Amino acid sequence: MSDTAAPASFVRDQIIAERPAPPSTVGPIGWARANLFSSPFNTVLTILAAAFIVWCLVPVIRFTIIDAVWTGDDRAACAQATGACWAYVKAFLPQFIYGRYPIEERWRVDLVYLLLVLMLVPMLIPRVPWKRLNGILLLTVYPLTAFVLLTGGHLGYRGSFLPADIVEPGPLRFAIEFALVAGVVLLATGFANWLAGSPAAQSGSTVAVVIAGLAVVFMVTGFDFGLVPVETSNWGGLLVTLVVAVTGMVASLPLAVGLALGRRSSMPVVRTASIAFIEFWRGVPLITVLFMASVMLPLFLPDGVTFDKLLRALVGVALFDAAYLAEVIRGGLQAIPRGQYEGAMALGLGFWQRMRLIILPQALRLVIPGIVGSFISLFKDTTLVAIIGLFDLLGQIQASANDAKWASPVTGITGYIFAAMVFWAFCFAMSRYAAFTERRLDRSRRR
């Protein structure tokens, strides 16, 4: 085997380097050939679609950007405009955010917005710890704080059920009533436990929580925080939209869990009542519910008890949403295998323990995307309160478009485009979050 006498081989002993793929199958050109021009029909479709995009987008871009008016002080700036009147949105932006909330008190609204972000964002990021504490804060402390900050907390509650000739209405009557209620709750639990022959230790903490909760609610309603009261008729814009949406969500969730459990209960009375309740609210349009809340709710209440208009709408929205949410949660309950129920029973857990410790944590996690979807429709539905005369974001924009100072042919359409962008941003963010959670939860089932 010398170097010089190497036999000429007919078989190549080295692999030829790969030749690059034909330029027409790779890169942007290849992609376009595969996805846009794969057949004559597809080519025609692509051309038609491109023409459609141009036909749609060009006027939109012209209207919202090129021809738009960005600065100005009154309608003179936009009277002759052929594009959007952003100057009007700029002028009305504070109104769109706060409504007619007094200017020097707006820091309270800002604080409420800020607290919401501070508590919600860590809740939504899966990796942040202390979810339980965060959730409790978000569902109990936050609503109370927001309530006090927004209204000023002047309920002036001075006790309700003790006759005035025994104790004068005032903080004293209120304290006595609180002591009475707490005593009755304690006694009732003690008696029930004694009857059932079980130690009171477990339920002791529950009772403590209930009493502490009552105390806090009474405190909030009776205490003077030194804030200027702001009537809800002065609220408006994004504030009302968010108040309706967030209160609807927070209030409807526990109600929905109760309804879903009730619908799957083995007790016929409870089941029938739950089904009737759910089907009733799901069968009627929200607008009639709101009408009912605004004209019929006052009739249902005893004499002298009046409800704020916003509160009436909130009651209607919460009940309506609870029915839809209950069906979502029922889906989750049904998806839990029977073995989980039986396993929990075999451990000797009672009904509520079973639900709280085993079933609901799994079921609720399973339907987070559905719950978020339900919240998205609730968020969109909040616009309907504009019909019964509340000024949510859409109502505020609708009202301001006819403002004499800014009225012009393009004011209205500009307002609607602005509202559409705001609502779209909120809803799209929520739906992306739902999709994200769905993918995350699906991981265990993917291979």
Next chain:
Amino acid sequence: MAAGGHGADRRGSRTAGFINNPEVRGVLFQIAFLLVLCWLAWDIFDNTVRNLQKANIASGFGFLDRTAGFGIVQTLIDYNEAHSYGRALLVGLLNTLLVAGLGILLASALGFFVGVARLSSNWLVARIATAFIEIIRNIPLLLQLFFWYFAVLRSVPGLREKWTFLGIFHINIGGLHIPRPVFAEGATLVGAALLIGILAALIVARWGRKRLDATGKAPPSGWIGLALIVGLPLVVFFLTGRPISVDMPVFNDQGPLLRRGFQAGSGLTVIPEFFGLLLALSIYTAAYIAEIVRAGILAVNHGQTEAAHSLGLRQNQTLRYVIVPQAMRVIIPPLTNQYLNLTKNSSLAVAVAYPDLVSVGGTVLNQTGQAVEMVSIWMIFYLGLSLLTSYVMNIWNRRVALVER
């Protein structure tokens, strides 16, 4: 202490046994629950009666016979101010059904189109469909309604001018002006012929299916059916001397300015409230239907397509005999839900003053103050519709559901 403790324990355990018995507990809890419910219902009833007495409002549906005294801009049946509240509500109900029915047709057509487009292998088409769905679904319906009605339909030409599409659709601020069919004597015969044609076509289709099952050869029942549906009424139409004519909207663009515009009573005028509501409802619902259609088609296993191809079915046969029937099983239940949603959403008509049931009812409520009665009429109508639909759907579902072991 010890003895007492024992006694208490034994007695405790006996009561405890009784109390902890799940059945006893269930009954006790249900009784308590029922009592609370009854008390709540009674309290509400009592308060309502007292409040109504105080406001001097007689309860009951007697007000339906009283004269309404308000006009309605769109009436499908004979109605004027002298008719009763009951008649006004009927007009509103028919208007609701009209906008819902047309909306369902339009939304289905657009929704199926967009849903299929989203699955297109053409990247651009699929993207456009996705963008449409994502934009429409994330914007409140009321906002879209305001947009169409206040922003778009208000920017069309005034009463003295018009825009024309395809030669027969004219639009201006007064609404959409389209040709109106006029039925003369004998038109009922044409209608009857159409009905008979449809029935005959159905029978032929059935016969064709049987024949296919028996012989393996499909007779051209589709063509025969089409000939029956189109041909029969046409023959009767000419035999009876053309009883159906078309009344075109007349537009005067000559003469003094104030005389210009559409001549009253000519053609059919679709009021802008109806048109705006119809647009908003059908576009909004179409986005949801598109997603349902897409999900339905994706739900059919790809193996089905492959199996159909390996059996020698062509692409269109695969679609028609294999994919669509199975996709429909997934599509129809949520689709009905969307139809119901559209019908319920048509109550947003009140925001643009289209005289539907809720809008007319609102006027009646304001005039009479009969809140309880009016709200219950609304609820009964919508609830009845929902329950009826879900009943029919359940029957249908039982028929087409997969029968497994």
